[in-house]
Every structure is written in structure tokens, then in C-alpha cells.
Amino acid sequence: MNTNTHNERIAKMTFASVYPHYVAKVEKKGRTKQELHEVITWLTGFDDEQIADLADRKVTFETFFASASLNANAPLITGMICGYRIEEIEDPLTRNVRYLDKLVDELAKGRKMEKILRA
Incomplete structure (x- = not known):
């Protein structure tokens, strides 16, 4: 299903x-943007300052998720x-990365925050 090339491409992105696209999509x-940060914080544990720092330092998704x-409850995120x-x-x-994409999609689609955050 997922090829090594595909996984490597995602790791190096x-x-x-991607962050500006997330912001544009939800807005x-x-x-x-604050709701977007709430979703990113829920998934990753990063606060607003850390999110900004990771974007500023242009870290790869590999580094982003390693940190x-x-x-x-992330495994509760399912679907296509x-x-x-x-x-x-x-x-x-x-x-x-797909968990994050899915959460951003749900936010953009107007889903209630408590549903997005699997509360």
C-alpha cells in the first residue's frame, strides 16, 4: 500500500x-488559527511557541514527530x-502525518472540537 518512496517523501517534507496550507484551509x-493550534497541541503536545519555532526552523516531519x-487517543483517529x-x-x-491531516480536515469541515479531540 504505502511505498518506501512515499514514506521517505513524507519524512523529508x-x-x-505544510503549515500555511493548514492555516489557509481552516480559515x-x-x-x-487558534483552533488549528488547539488541534496540533492535542495531537503533539506542542504549545503555540513550539509550533511557531518548529515552523521557523523548517524541521522535517520526521523531526517534528520525533519531538x-x-x-x-491518536489511534482513535480513523477513516480515509x-x-x-x-x-x-x-x-x-x-x-x-495523516493523523494531523485528518484533524485539520475535520476542523475545516466544521466538526465540533470535542469530536475532533476524541473527547
Whole structure:
């Protein structure tokens, strides 16, 4: 399903290259950057300052998730994203990036925050 090339490409992508797209996506749908940060914080444990620092330093997703404290409820994030069923993604890093993508999607789609945060 996921090729090594695909996983390597995701690992080398920078958080900074995707972050502005996340912001634009949620703001276009009437959500806020603060709500986006709440979702990122829930998944990774990073606070606003750390999120900004990681973006400024242009860290790869590999470094980003190596520094994160993944939420214990992250495996509750299921469903399809980018044509892949999240719970079937074997590569841990690729799965973590897809968790983040899925949360951003749910935020942009207007889902209630307590549902997004698997409360």
C-alpha cells in the first residue's frame, strides 16, 4: 500500500511547507488559527511557541514527530485521508502525518472540537 518512496517523501517534507496550507484551509472554512493550534497541541503536545519555532526552523516531519508526545487517543483517529485508510498505514511517521491531516480536515469541515479531540 504505502511505498518506501512515499514514506521517505513524507519524512523529508517540512512542517513549515505544510503549515500555511493548514492555516489557509481552516480559515477559508471559518475556523481560526487558534483552533488549528488547539488541534496540533492535542495531537503533539506542542504549545503555540513550539509550533511557531518548529515552523521557523523548517524541521522535517520526521523531526517534528520525533519531538512530539503523541496523544494516547491518536489511534482513535480513523477513516480515509488522501486515499488511504489511516488505521491501515503501517509506517508510524506516515500514519502520524495523516493523523494531523485528518484533524485539520475535520476542523475545516466544521466538526465540533470535542469530536475532533476524541473527547
